[in-house]
Amino acid sequence: MQAAYIGCCNHLVSFYLSSLMDTCLAFCLSLFRFGLECLWRPPKFEEIKEFISDHDIDIFMIQETYFNSNYSPGMANYTLHKINRPNAATRRTYGGTCIYVKN
Numbered sequence: 001m002q003a004a005y006i007g008c009c010n011h012l013v014s015f016y017l018s019s020l021m022d023t024c025l026a027f028c029l030s031l032f033r034f035g036l037e038c039l040w041r042p043p044k045f046e047e048i049k050e051f052i053s054d055h056d057i058d059i060f061m062i063q064e065t066y067f068n069s070n071y072s073p074g075m076a077n078y079t080l081h082k083i084n085r086p087n088a089a090t091r092r093t094y095g096g097t098c099i100y101v102k103n
Contacts, residue, residue, distance in 0.1 A: 029058040045073055052078075058102045065096040077103050 032055070034048070052060050052075070060078075067073075067084050074080055078100040085095035 030056060031059045031061075032057050033061040033063070035063045049075055052100070057100075060100040062098050062100075063095075065098050066094060067096045067098065075100055079103060 032052075048060075048062070051057075065082065067082055069084055072080055072082065080098060080100055082098035083096060
């Protein structure tokens with residue numbers, strides 16, 4: 001994107017930033033990443049759902065979910081993509097990641 005020279009460096013910067021913000025508001029996604037342990041515990045999950053709703057997040061990524069194959073917490077208007085990481089030695093779930101993408 002090129003900004004036209006308006007006569008003063010400050011005006012040029014303001015014009016460029018204003019144009020950039022207009023473009024960003026029209027085309028940008030809101031993205032948030034969060035590291036967490038044990039997302040499956042209901043109080044934490046409810047807090048996260050409230051945060052996503054309050055901030056109108058488009059893509060929300062979470063690390064250390066501790067999900068297993070029996071648990072896939074859904075959220076209205078979001079598609080869940082997840083990877084579980086079972087510990088083969090103990091058969092317990094640890095780690096794991098998930099991504100919620102707004103529909």
